[in-house]
Amino acid sequence: IETTIPAQSREIWNKHKVQKFNTADEFQERFISHVEWTLARSLYNCDDLAAYQATSQSVRDNLVIDWNKTQQRQTARDPKRVYYLSLEFLMGRALDNALINMRTDTDVRDVGDTDETLTKGNTSREMIKNAMNELGFKLEDILDEEPDAALGNGGLGRLAACFVDSMATGNYPAWGYGLRYQYGIFAQKIINGYQVETPDYWLNFTNPWEIERAEIQVPINFYGYVDRGQNEKSTLEPSDWIGGERVLAVPYDMPIPGFKTSTVNNLRLWSAKPTTEFDFKKFNNGDYKNSVEEQQRAESITAVLYPNDNFLQGKELRLKQQYFWCAASLHDIVRRFKKGKRAWSEFPDAIAIQINDTHPTLAIVELQRILVDLEKLDWHEAWKIVTSTFAFTNHTVMQEALEKWPISLLGRLLPRHLEIIYDINWFFLQDVEKKFPHDMDLLSRVSVIEESSQERQVRMAYLAIIGSHKVNGVAELHSDLIKTTIFKDFVKIYGSNKFTNVTNGITPRRWLKQANPKLAQLISETINDPEDNYLLDMSKLTQLSKYAEDEKFQKKWNDVKQFNKQRLADLIKKLNNGVDIIERDHIRNTLFDIQVKRIHEYKRQQMNIFGVIHRYLTMKELLQSGASIEEVVKKYPRKVSIFGGKSAPGYYMAKLIIKLINSVADVVNNDKEIQDLLKVYFIPDYNVSKAEIITPASDLSEHISTAGTEASGTSNMKFVMNGGLIIGTVDGANVEITREIGEDNIFLFGNLAENVDELRYKHQFHNEGVPASLAKVLDAMQNGAFSPQNHSEFMPLIDSIKSHGDYYLVSDDFEAYISTQELVDQVYHKDKKEWLKKSILSVANIGFFSSDRCIEEYADTIWNAEPVKPE
Numbered sequence: 072i073e074t075t076i077p078a079q080s081r082e083i084w085n086k087h088k089v090q091k092f093n094t095a096d097e098f099q100e101r102f103i104s105h106v107e108w109t110l111a112r113s114l115y116n117c118d119d120l121a122a123y124q125a126t127s128q129s130v131r132d133n134l135v136i137d138w139n140k141t142q143q144r145q146t147a148r149d150p151k152r153v154y155y156l157s158l159e160f161l162m163g164r165a166l167d168n169a170l171i172n173m174r175t176d177t178d179v180r181d182v183g184d185t186d187e188t189l190t191k192g193n194t195s196r197e198m199i200k201n202a203m204n205e206l207g208f209k210l211e212d213i214l215d216e217e218p219d220a221a222l223g224n225g226g227l228g229r230l231a232a233c234f235v236d237s238m239a240t241g242n243y244p245a246w247g248y249g250l251r252y253q254y255g256i257f258a259q260k261i262i263n264g265y266q267v268e269t270p271d272y273w274l275n276f277t278n279p280w281e282i283e284r285a286e287i288q289v290p291i292n293f294y295g296y297v298d299r300g301q302n303e304k305s306t307l308e309p310s311d312w313i314g315g316e317r318v319l320a321v322p323y324d325m326p327i328p329g330f331k332t333s334t335v336n337n338l339r340l341w342s343a344k345p346t347t348e349f350d351f352k353k354f355n356n357g358d359y360k361n362s363v364e365e366q367q368r369a370e371s372i373t374a375v376l377y378p379n380d381n382f383l384q385g386k387e388l389r390l391k392q393q394y395f396w397c398a399a400s401l402h403d404i405v406r407r408f409k410k411g412k413r414a415w416s417e418f419p420d421a422i423a424i425q426i427n428d429t430h431p432t433l434a435i436v437e438l439q440r441i442l443v444d445l446e447k448l449d450w451h452e453a454w455k456i457v458t459s460t461f462a463f464t465n466h467t468v469m470q471e472a473l474e475k476w477p478i479s480l481l482g483r484l485l486p487r488h489l490e491i492i493y494d495i496n497w498f499f500l501q502d503v504e505k506k507f508p509h510d511m512d513l514l515s516r517v518s519v520i521e522e523s524s525q526e527r528q529v530r531m532a533y534l535a536i537i538g539s540h541k542v543n544g545v546a547e548l549h550s551d552l553i554k555t556t557i558f559k560d561f562v563k564i565y566g567s568n569k570f571t572n573v574t575n576g577i578t579p580r581r582w583l584k585q586a587n588p589k590l591a592q593l594i595s596e597t598i599n600d601p602e603d604n605y606l607l608d609m610s611k612l613t614q615l616s617k618y619a620e621d622e623k624f625q626k627k628w629n630d631v632k633q634f635n636k637q638r639l640a641d642l643i644k645k646l647n648n649g650v651d652i653i654e655r656d657h658i659r660n661t662l663f664d665i666q667v668k669r670i671h672e673y674k675r676q677q678m679n680i681f682g683v684i685h686r687y688l689t690m691k692e693l694l695q696s697g698a699s700i701e702e703v704v705k706k707y708p709r710k711v712s713i714f715g716g717k718s719a720p721g722y723y724m725a726k727l728i729i730k731l732i733n734s735v736a737d738v739v740n741n742d743k744e745i746q747d748l749l750k751v752y753f754i755p756d757y758n759v760s761k762a763e764i765i766t767p768a769s770d771l772s773e774h775i776s777t778a779g780t781e782a783s784g785t786s787n788m789k790f791v792m793n794g795g796l797i798i799g800t801v802d803g804a805n806v807e808i809t810r811e812i813g814e815d816n817i818f819l820f821g822n823l824a825e826n827v828d829e830l831r832y833k834h835q836f837h838n839e840g841v842p843a844s845l846a847k848v849l850d851a852m853q854n855g856a857f858s859p860q861n862h863s864e865f866m867p868l869i870d871s872i873k874s875h876g877d878y879y880l881v882s883d884d885f886e887a888y889i890s891t892q893e894l895v896d897q898v899y900h901k902d903k904k905e906w907l908k909k910s911i912l913s914v915a916n917i918g919f920f921s922s923d924r925c926i927e928e929y930a931d932t933i934w935n936a937e938p939v940k941p942e
């Protein structure tokens with residue numbers, strides 16, 4: 072590898088080569104030097120926050136050494152590289168994850184060693200925990216000081232985070248590219264039952280996990296015009312785009328350590344800053360203030376994450392974010408490729424780019440622009456390279472989430488890109504015409520340009536399909552659905568091989584080992600895997616099956632669940648101003664029923680809370696007809712219904728659902744008659760670090776979307792991996808979870824995706840009213856049972872079912888939902904052993920949903936990329 076250091080100086084460099092800390096003693100030395108030199112503090116003023124900073128800096132030092140080696144190795148071997156472009160990376164906290172994944176000599180020595188050296192205390196995490204104790208700190212408290220890196224909305228962003236973990240663990244030469252938002256997803260407060268958004272100040276204290284690369288500054292242009300030259304040359308020829316506004320993209324790198332490997336990959340996040348160019352005209356005219364303000368506007372590009380999930384808000388700044396990030400990333404990727412001095416035609420052999428949803432679609436156009444305008448390649452030669460490089464993942468079939476940008480906006484912001492889009496579309500439509508002559512209808516249906524009455528728009532999903540060699544959905548049902556609905560015409564045009572499925576997965580390091588250390592320990596003991604190799608090969612979990620009915624094992628399994636329920640109860644108490652929701656003694660016999668995810672009508676939190684109301688009203692009836700608490704408990708075991716999730720700030724119905732949940736909680740939790748039979752709690756500010764506490768504590772979790780609307784879901788996988796049973800519809804990955812764990816171990820209900828259209832049609836033209844069970848609930852709401860001050864408060868929720876066509880089919884699924892919940896009650900209550908057996912068998916068979924499997928599928932079937940293993 073090239074270096075700028077003269078040969079005769081190398082000896083000195085080697086003599087002073089930096090070393091990782093490997094022992095508790097070396098860690099402590101490193102820690103203290105960071106306290107003094109990095110933080111300029113000392114033992115007299117080192118609080119938990121400083122200790123978190125110093126620990127992170129020390130761990131980061133180790134990671135950086137492996138990071139550098141990984142990058143050198145990848146440069147030397149020059150394998151095919153993978154770039155994962157995502158506008159969202161919902162990383163959560165880094166320190167504990169790094170402690171689990173990091174390798175010191177302590178860990179390396181242990182591998183393959185005898186059992187006695189492998190007892191607890193030998194992993195680097197245990198070593199650091201003890202070393203921290205000696206320094207006067209508790210690791211758990213230190214970990215709690217870290218703010219979440221919440222650079223995402225929900226499933227899509229968290230998927231990207233799981234993927235970078237698995238790509239590093241699988242030793243793939245893969246980088247993530249994203250944006251470094253100064254404010255991630257807003258923090259949610261609940262005030263008087265309503266969601267209130269507050270800014271996410273995650274960078275208030277310096278972020279030890281990022282390395283600023285201030286020396287790299289990529290200029291990015293916006294606006295301006297295309298100079299067509301004297302004799303109006305064709306748009307297919309190299310063209311000059313004269314940009315009107317320029318900002319700089321500066322990368323911040325985050326090290327991504329793999330598990331049980333020294334591979335440390337890179338997540339590169341771009342930040343916008345003003346150019347040093349200055350508007351001297353304005354300045355000289357005495358307009359100093361305005362010339363400075365314009366400069367500062369640059370920073371607004373990466374100021375904030377758009378807080379909508381599965382909904383498009385066509386804002387100019389959002390499009391600016393997308394281009395800024397695509398252009399900076401492409402520039403970086405092309406620069407790295409050019410260092411290898413290979414022919415352009417080899418670009419797709421050297422590079423695979425995966426685009427996470429349509430948000431990075433401009434990268435396709437940008438690469439075409441680079442190749443045609445800057446590198447002067449022939450249009451068609453360039454287009455072949457582009458389409459062989461990109462692949463596209465779709466995450467939704469819902470119309471309101473499909474990206475479209477008005478031509479006028481796109482043409483003003485990116486005039487040259489719009490020309491290129493027109494030309495891409497032109498050649499595409501020519502091909503379609505050749506294949507299916509005179510089908511004008513088909514041409515207008517598949518055109519990248521939607522000629523709607525209002526405003527012409529660019530359909531980003533179509534552009535992404537045309538510009539990619541593979542398109543994948545994220546679960547089998549969803550991948551089938553996109554082929555028969557939204558992308559049907561493209562299957563006809565390209566054949567069905569271009570469309571494929573890669574079912575989502577989650578990283579078992581964070582979602583089992585880190586979130587649920589007690590369960591992880593029980594598993595490793597039981598299957599005799601002290602080195603936690605099962606976290607790399609989750610098929611090993613099937614060994615748990617043979618203990619599914621073993622009573623001694625069931626007890627241990629149950630103890631772990633009780634511990635985790637207690638841990639969640641403690642968190643809830645803390646969030647609830649120190650007041651317990653459930654009495655301690657009752658936790659053991661209380662069914663924890665949890666639904667945590669973004670609040671959305673299609674996810675049907677409203678159906679869940681209607682079910683809670685139904686249960687409440689029915690229990691009240693029983694009590695009022697003279698039944699004793701004991702008798703009620705026989706039919707309805709004690710239950711706490713836990714909700715959590717953020718609503719998009721402008722999503723009226725979702726916000727009303729949050730308010731309803733809190734209003735129901737108010738009534739139910741304060742009803743003396745009901746006592747501890749039923750409790751309801753909305754956990755404010757659901758995020759990754761809270762999910763790590765919540766997920767291991769479920770007895771039951773809810774995945775109850777209208778069939779055909781939830782592309783995959785990933786929290787379903789997380790809950791099952793932590794020994795929770797699930798109630799769900801035949802939707803997304805629920806289908807494959809059922810196949811893997813067995814239909815006896817999941818509570819499925821409701822209408823199928825294939826019947827949804829027909830049911831919606833029926834609601835529109837032959838409204839048959841709602842079933843009696845639901846009517847009871849809606850009547851109570853309408854009578855002000857949960858809004859005594861304002862009886863009409865929840866009318867919009869009632870009307871959406873009764874008068875506006877019940878688009879999400881709550882009335883069609885409600886009875887099946889209630890009776891399935893009763894089945895849950897019966898199993899939980901009457902047969903604890905049966906419940907535990909289901910729980911154990913579920914975990915035993917959840918291995919398929921490791922994101923490692925997922926990444927391997929992408930690598931084999933889409934990227935054609937190989938791992939680069941450290942020696």
Ligand code: F55
Pocket residue numbers: 224225226227228230379380381382383384466467472545575781782783784785803
């Ligand atoms: C964010 C912004 C826009 Cl403009 C559109 C969508 C989103 C978003 O957050 N989508 C999202 O989270 N989709 C989810 O992706 C998961 C991972 O594939 C799926 O499991 C889940 O079903 C899907 O809704």
